[in-house]
Amino acid sequence: MKKYSFLFLLFLSLQVFGQAALIPERPSPNRLVNNLSSSGILTNNEEEQLERKLETFANQTSNQIVIVIVDDLQGMEAFQYATELGQKWGVGQKDQDNGIVILLKPLGGPGVRQLFIAPGYGLQGAIPDLATKQIRENEMYPYFKENKFYEGLDKGTDALMSLAKGEYNSDQYAPKKKGGFKLWKLILLIIVIVFYILRNNRRGGGGGLSMGTGFLLSSLLNSGGGFGGRSSSDGGGFGGFGGGSFGGGGSGGSW
Numbered sequence: 001m002k003k004y005s006f007l008f009l010l011f012l013s014l015q016v017f018g019q020a021a022l023i024p025e026r027p028s029p030n031r032l033v034n035n036l037s038s039s040g041i042l043t044n045n046e047e048e049q050l051e052r053k054l055e056t057f058a059n060q061t062s063n064q065i066v067i068v069i070v071d072d073l074q075g076m077e078a079f080q081y082a083t084e085l086g087q088k089w090g091v092g093q094k095d096q097d098n099g100i101v102i103l104l105k106p107l108g109g110p111g112v113r114q115l116f117i118a119p120g121y122g123l124q125g126a127i128p129d130l131a132t133k134q135i136r137e138n139e140m141y142p143y144f145k146e147n148k149f150y151e152g153l154d155k156g157t158d159a160l161m162s163l164a165k166g167e168y169n170s171d172q173y174a175p176k177k178k179g180g181f182k183l184w185k186l187i188l189l190i191i192v193i194v195f196y197i198l199r200n201n202r203r204g205g206g207g208g209l210s211m212g213t214g215f216l217l218s219s220l221l222n223s224g225g226g227f228g229g230r231s232s233s234d235g236g237g238f239g240g241f242g243g244g245s246f247g248g249g250g251s252g253g254s255w
Contacts, residue, residue, distance in 0.1 A: 058238060097245045100123060101246070102156065115144070115253065119246075128249075131170045135160060
């Protein structure tokens with residue numbers, strides 16, 4: 001009996017080793033956007049835009065999102081391919097396991113095209129399986145169905161970055177209330193304006209907003225981030241993967 005158990009474990013180990021060998025080697029130099037497909041779904045400019053965005057995110061937060069586009073899953077299920085790739089490449093930081101793999105197989109007809117989002121151990125709380133499913137269905141598939149792959153990847157990574165940073169509530173997959181232009185701000189703004197007009201009339205008019213009044217108005221208008229666009233900064237280059245681990249989280253499907 002022990003002999004058969006040993007042979008079974010040996011066979012299983014060889015099978016796992018053989019499948020792992022089919023995962024592509026980590027790129028050199030390391031890149032966060034890896035288009036290994038012949039499909040040409042992204043232009044060079046689109047790849048570089050995504051690369052710069054993910055570099056900036058990695059440098060600011062230490063979380064690493066990797067996009068890998070392939071033609072063939074080598075006989076593996078998408079979840080296995082994405083998980084083993086993340087583990088083999090060491091996506092994320094070793095002490096935080098904060099990597100995310102977006103695996104995309106764009107070739108084939110309906111049911112054959114595959115997408116899988118695999119977060120590392122350290123991000124599975126912030127990005128649970130249900131959230132990855134909703135990101136795929138709400139942010140990515142609608143664009144993929146129109147062959148707008150850059151737009152889908154751009155929106156999908158935006159959502160993943162917001163979840164990883166805690167800007168989204170993963171339970172409800174909705175922006176958390178973080179301010180915005182609320183009623184109390186409007187009332188306070190009106191009070192400030194009325195006060196300014198009355199004071200100016202008593203002084204005989206003329207002049208502009210005082211420095212203090214102008215600062216207060218500016219603070220009211222801009223607090224909460226409700227009126228600003230997407231910030232951008234130089235990512236400074238990608239420093240490489242840190243040895244993060246993966247363990248089967250995430251979700252995938254076809255369109």
